[in-house]
Amino acid sequence: MKRTISLNGSVQKDLKKIIQAVSEIKYAHPTKSVSLTFSSNESISQNRYSEHVEISRVKRYSELKLADNGLEKQRSVLFIAGTGTVGSEILRQLAENGYEDFNPAIIGVCNSKKAVWNSNGFEKHQLLNPFEADEINKVDWDQIISRIINIEVALKIFVDATGSSQVSDIYETLLENNVSVVTPNKLANSGKLSRFKKLHSLTGSKTFYKYETTAGAGLPIINTIRNLRLTGDSVSKISGVLSGTMTYIFEAIQNGVSFSEAVKKAAEKGYSEPDPRDDLSGEDVARKFLILSRVAGYEIEREDLIVDNQTPAELRDIPLGEFFEKLPDYDKYWKEKTEEAHKNGDVLRYVGELKEGKIEVGVRAVPADSPLGNLRGTDNQVAIYTRYYQSPIIIQGPGAGKEVTAQGVIADIREIADSQ
Numbered sequence: 001m002k003r004t005i006s007l008n009g010s011v012q013k014d015l016k017k018i019i020q021a022v023s024e025i026k027y028a029h030p031t032k033s034v035s036l037t038f039s040s041n042e043s044i045s046q047n048r049y050s051e052h053v054e055i056s057r058v059k060r061y062s063e064l065k066l067a068d069n070g071l072e073k074q075r076s077v078l079f080i081a082g083t084g085t086v087g088s089e090i091l092r093q094l095a096e097n098g099y100e101d102f103n104p105a106i107i108g109v110c111n112s113k114k115a116v117w118n119s120n121g122f123e124k125h126q127l128l129n130p131f132e133a134d135e136i137n138k139v140d141w142d143q144i145i146s147r148i149i150n151i152e153v154a155l156k157i158f159v160d161a162t163g164s165s166q167v168s169d170i171y172e173t174l175l176e177n178n179v180s181v182v183t184p185n186k187l188a189n190s191g192k193l194s195r196f197k198k199l200h201s202l203t204g205s206k207t208f209y210k211y212e213t214t215a216g217a218g219l220p221i222i223n224t225i226r227n228l229r230l231t232g233d234s235v236s237k238i239s240g241v242l243s244g245t246m247t248y249i250f251e252a253i254q255n256g257v258s259f260s261e262a263v264k265k266a267a268e269k270g271y272s273e274p275d276p277r278d279d280l281s282g283e284d285v286a287r288k289f290l291i292l293s294r295v296a297g298y299e300i301e302r303e304d305l306i307v308d309n310q311t312p313a314e315l316r317d318i319p320l321g322e323f324f325e326k327l328p329d330y331d332k333y334w335k336e337k338t339e340e341a342h343k344n345g346d347v348l349r350y351v352g353e354l355k356e357g358k359i360e361v362g363v364r365a366v367p368a369d370s371p372l373g374n375l376r377g378t379d380n381q382v383a384i385y386t387r388y389y390q391s392p393i394i395i396q397g398p399g400a401g402k403e404v405t406a407q408g409v410i411a412d413i414r415e416i417a418d419s420q
């Protein structure tokens with residue numbers, strides 16, 4: 001089988017053409033080796049290149065290494081860390097959805113205890129129970145990093161579906177070694193501003209860092225803000241509700257459920273973090289607003305935020321069981337606060353706002369018939385005001401949940417794969 005392709009001088013596009021042609025041959029004849037022959041075509045030389053450039057290009061291309069294990073026919077290679085709520089749903093969607101033109105090879109998966117590998121890519125059915133694979137190791141991050149870095153394929157993507165700082169701490173090493181990173185984990189972007197900048201400085205035309213799902217899960221908030229900024233607009237204000245958990249709790253109190261019961265139910269249904277104090281403290285919302293403001297170009301540190309912590313001071317540092325036992329002491333306070341808002345035609349919402357470079361996050365009474373007052377369940381809503389959009393862009397929809405979060409992560413992966 002012989003394929004003839006002509007090159008046009010763009011190294012990136014030419015390499016893509018070569019890889020595609022080789023992949024097609026390997027796909028049809030997986031066991032045959034493929035050789036590349038370069039010849040200087042008269043019309044190309046006359047039109048665009050000197051002989052010298054042609055020769056140096058040939059030398060460079062001749063160094064091209066191709067993997068020998070069948071992976072080259074895949075457009076992208078993934079390693080997925082975290083097999084909890086989001087990670088297992090990513091695996092399920094990758095296994096069960098038939099994506100046209102998109103067939104990534106998942107070569108490794110890990111949780112906090114085990115790592116499994118399949119250097120040819122797991123079969124779809126194996127993704128549903130990855131830890132039944134043959135090659136199971138203890139989690140050793142140095143080994144995982146080195147193994148991913150040394151795989152010889154054009155596009156490698158590391159997916160961090162954990163909430164762990166141990167995992168988010170390896171992003172720099174991966175990006176420095178041309179491994180793209182996709183994550184719903186907020187930790188890296190909501191730490192020091194210098195780190196946020198460093199991570200972005202390590203990206204390029206082949207290496208990407210994507211985190212759309214760190215605020216509003218699958219809702220396209222981060223990409224929208226980024227695109228507005230890239231096209232010369234400037235964001236003046238971002239406001240809204242980025243905590244579905246708190247909306248759920250306030251709605252339940254409005255319907256006559258006590259505060260303590262509402263918090264317990266939110267935890268039981270998996271709407272809140274396992275420890276609901278992470279939601280009540282406002283930390284989760286604060287981190288999301290911090291990320292949005294940085295994407296919008298504001299240089300803000302976590303200490304600059306004004307955050308209204310709803311966990312009473314005396315309940316902040318006690319064991320979770322004791323926290324739930326003492327929570328009914330605060331039912332009266334929340335009942336009265338809710339009734340007072342109701343008298344004025346308002347409802348309570350946990351609202352965040354970035355305005356004039358400052359972020360405030362806390363409980364506000366908003367008109368019951370306003371867009372924020374009308375939010376239901378775990379929906380989020382964000383209004384983005386810019387120089388051109390003085391009537392804001394409003395993005396609303398489910399801001400948590402495994403399906404939409406996993407879908408958002410896969411959309412980030414696809415965007416990277418499609419840009420190659």
Ligand SMILES: NC(=O)c1ccc[n+]([C@@H]2O[C@H](COP(=O)([O-])OP(=O)(O)OC[C@H]3O[C@@H](n4cnc5c(N)ncnc54)[C@H](OP(=O)(O)O)[C@@H]3O)[C@@H](O)[C@H]2O)c1
Pocket residue numbers: 081082083084085086087110111112113139161162163164166167184185186213214217399400401402405
């Ligand atoms: N759930 C949502 O709706 C949602 C929405 C948006 C963003 N997020 C973000 O998505 C991430 C995952 O959330 P989740 O709800 O899936 O959490 P989860 O159910 O608690 O799962 C976390 C997974 O990460 C693994 N893990 C933890 N530390 C690790 C380590 N050091 N090395 C390797 N694996 C480790 C855990 O391993 P074990 O199984 O061994 O414990 C588990 O498999 C979090 O950052 C969260 O904030 C979640």
